[in-house]
Amino acid sequence: MRIRPVATGVTAALMGLSTLVLSPSAAHAATDDHRTVVFAHRGASAYAPENTLASIDAAHRLGIDWVENDVQRTKDGELVILHDNSLARTTDVEQVFPDRAPWNVADFTLNEIEKLDAGSWFGQKFEGERVPTLEAYMDEVEHNGQKLLMELKSPELYPGIELQTLVELRRDGWLSKSHVKRRLVIQSFNADAIKTVHFFRSDVKTGFLGNPTVADLPKYAEYCDQINPNHNAVTRDYVSAVHGLKGPHGRALEVHTWTVDDGARAVKVAEMGVDGIITNKPDVVRDALAGASG
Ligand code: G3P
Ligand code: CA
Numbered sequence: 001m002r003i004r005p006v007a008t009g010v011t012a013a014l015m016g017l018s019t020l021v022l023s024p025s026a027a028h029a030a031t032d033d034h035r036t037v038v039f040a041h042r043g044a045s046a047y048a049p050e051n052t053l054a055s056i057d058a059a060h061r062l063g064i065d066w067v068e069n070d071v072q073r074t075k076d077g078e079l080v081i082l083h084d085n086s087l088a089r090t091t092d093v094e095q096v097f098p099d100r101a102p103w104n105v106a107d108f109t110l111n112e113i114e115k116l117d118a119g120s121w122f123g124q125k126f127e128g129e130r131v132p133t134l135e136a137y138m139d140e141v142e143h144n145g146q147k148l149l150m151e152l153k154s155p156e157l158y159p160g161i162e163l164q165t166l167v168e169l170r171r172d173g174w175l176s177k178s179h180v181k182r183r184l185v186i187q188s189f190n191a192d193a194i195k196t197v198h199f200f201r202s203d204v205k206t207g208f209l210g211n212p213t214v215a216d217l218p219k220y221a222e223y224c225d226q227i228n229p230n231h232n233a234v235t236r237d238y239v240s241a242v243h244g245l246k247g248p249h250g251r252a253l254e255v256h257t258w259t260v261d262d263g264a265r266a267v268k269v270a271e272m273g274v275d276g277i278i279t280n281k282p283d284v285v286r287d288a289l290a291g292a293s294g
Pocket of ligand 1: 041068070083151209258278
């Protein structure tokens with residue numbers, strides 16, 4: 001197997017990132033089993049508080065392999081899992097720290113965030129659920145034998161978060177050959193962040209969140225394996241245009257669309273040819289797709 005150096009500058013070495021990676025041509029698609037893959041959006045977030053360990057456990061109990069999350073950074077530089085830039089909607093931060101509006105993740109230390117209840121807003125039975133660190137989250141995904149579609153959320157707010165995330169994934173064992181081959185995709189709405197991930201670890205599969213014009217798709221194909229649009233932007237022609245291009249690993253670009261919770265709509269986008277559907281109700285989507293194909 002051919003290996004080649006990546007990130008020839010000193011940065012990667014200083015950060016402890018491996019300077020030897022699999023060649024892009026030796027990497028494999030993680031989600032290419034010819035069925036429509038179902039992703040639990042922020043975990044099975046219709047049934048448990050989003051982006052908590054309970055949400056990925058709920059997906060696991062439903063038999064869902066792929067979970068999606070959102071990674072951000074605390075004031076003291078720790079990586080945590082949260083969707084909004086503010087802690088207000090999904091924790092009790094307004095009660096615990098009433099004078100700290102607008103309660104942005106970036107303004108709180110990990111120690112402060114660990115005091116917050118990230119479950120009660122969703123339901124009393126989830127009281128005491130915490131905002132997970134990336135490390136704890138990865139441990140749970142590993143423990144459950146699941147796979148991760150990781151979103152770098154608002155990376156423009158967190159300079160260097162791409163490399164920091166890769167370093168932590170490596171430390172947690174998630175950049176091993178088998179994880180990269182089958183169990184990890186990193187996506188973002190921010191194309192520069194994805195380019196940076198691809199620069200440092202060209203073996204890691206990546207996705208761009210959005211719907212670039214067909215004319216622009218070849219540029220994205222240089223560093224993205226997936227184009228992941230809102231389901232309202234999906235058409236059969238657009239999916240065909242994306243599939244007509246090869247990504248950095250020599251395979252057809254994939255389309256994974258979000259956020260579809262309605263079974264009939266899931267069947268419609270599946271018929272348009274999408275490779276995956278990202279949903280808060282993975283059981284509903286899975287069952288609808290099974291019903292349509294059976
Ligand atoms: O994975 C797609 C989806 O998560 C993008 O939207 O706002 O839920 O992060 P958002
Ligand atoms: Ca997300």
